[in-house]
Amino acid sequence: MRYNFNEKIDRRENHAAKWAEMKMKFGREDLTPMWVADMDIKAAPEIVEAMAEKVKQEIFGYVYRPDSYYESAANWVAKRFGYEILPNTLIHSPGVVPSMSILVNMLTKTTDKILIQSPVYPPFAASVKDNGRQLIENHLVKDENGYYTIDFEDFENKLSQESVTLFILCNPHNPVGRVWKKDELEKMGNLCKKYNVRILADEIWRDLIMPGHKHIPMGSISKEIEDITITLFSPTKSFNLAGLQASFATFPRAEERKEFDDILGRMDVKRNNPFSLVAFEAAYNKCEDWLEELIAHLDGNMQYVVDFINERIPEIKTVKPEGTYLMWLDFNGIGIPQDKIQEFLINEAKVAMNDGGTFGENGKGFARMNVACPRYMVEEAIEKIEKAVKNIK
Incomplete structure (x- = not known):
């Protein structure tokens, strides 16, 4: 392999939220951090080089986006x-979550109901509730092996009976790791079309697909579904650029694209910073080989966790994700109450993971583990969890 994803990197002195905010978030600093969804892995050399060239200019003023910025994204999606997709259907935005909040306001009224599929990334629910809309949940169904599927009877009932006007899709799904298959996307899309429900698709994890699986953009299913779908995506998760605060939104309808752009203009958040401008182009144009090697590394980390848990901590249940670099661990079988699991992870295992209950009621008893890091961190975290579980007995 050309790239070393197992290099040990000390991020404690570079203001990394994953490390610096542990005391504030978990109450202590002596934890192995497996929470914030960024990587303890260096960015691709081509990206670092592009940003270094900006530094050499020694001027960091306002920047203009050339056509090549949007063309790189459109070419990547095609490849x-x-x-x-046409480059002129893309709008730059400051991030997927800010875009989601703006679009909830733009596409719906305060009397409207919005559907999400829980357990799901907490900002989905927050973007609905914080904007004064009513939250409706279609609970994903977990089988005896921990594999999640969609309850389509409930999905259609919610669309029809609850008078939902917007569906926020997470694909690939954070935190359960599903990469929705074409028939699942077709069924969701056609039901939304049937009941006149718009689709807001968060596809920020679309590049991080594990071997044997395939991401299918919701907008690619059919022209009819494309017309009702606005898609949010970014290279930030794929290439460890989350701190650059930038993303894309794809609009099939020109009038909505203009309205969204006008809103960003009124907020004065339309510009890139100088580094996201060059980093995004470098990522999409030069770093596909780096991404492929990263996926192989992530796949190995995930398999390691699955094998370790199955062999040595069978009280915990997990399924290897189809996409993302996030693992969804079920702690309901370790013999402690659900409301004590996060306390157990912090004070007994001394591992920082996201509390499953924040992803929805049906996430209680779970925790989300980020394995986008060198293997030694994965080993350290899972061994500490094993020791803590054994101590319960």
Whole structure:
């Protein structure tokens, strides 16, 4: 392999939230950090080089986005997913979550109901509730092996009976790791079309797909579904650029694209910073080989966790994700109450993981583990969890 993803990197002195905010978030600093969804892995050399060239200029003023910025994103989507989008359908935005909040306001009224599929990334629910809309949940169904599927009877009932006007899709799904298959996307999309429900698709994890699986953009399913779908995506998760605070939104309808752009203009958040401008182009144009090697590394980390748990901590249940670098661990079988699991992880295992209950009621008893790091961190975290579970007995 050309790249070393197992290099030990000390991030404690570079203001990394994953490390510096542990005391504030978990009450102590002596934890192995497996929470914030960024990587303890260096960015691709081509990206670092592009940013270094900006530094050499020694001027960091306002920047203009050339056509090549949008073309790089459109070309990447065509190459990776076989889905043709025009560069002029793309709008730059400060991030997927801010875009989601803006679009909830833009596409719905305060009397409207919005559907999400829980357990799901907490900002989904927050973007609905904080904007004064009513939250409706379609609970994903977990089988005896921990594999999640969609309850389509409930999905259609919620669309029809609850008078939902917007569905926020997470694909690939954070935290359960599903990469929705074409028939699942078709069924969701056609039901939304049937009941006149718009789709807001968060596809920020679309590049991080494990071997044997394939990401299919919701907008690529059909022209009819594309017309009702606004898609949010970014290279930030894929190439460890989250701190650069930038993303794309794809709009099939020109009038909505203009309205969104006008809103960003009124907020004065339309510009990139100088580094996201060059980093995004470098990522999409030069770093596909780096990404492929990263995926192999992540897949190995995930398999390690699955094998370790199955062999040595069978009280915990997990399924290898189809996408993302996040693992969804079920602690309900370790013999302590659900409301004590996070306390157990912090004070007994001394591992920082995201509390499953924050992803929805049906996430209680779970924790989300980020394995986008060198293997030694994965080993350290899972061995500490094993020791803590054994101590319960």
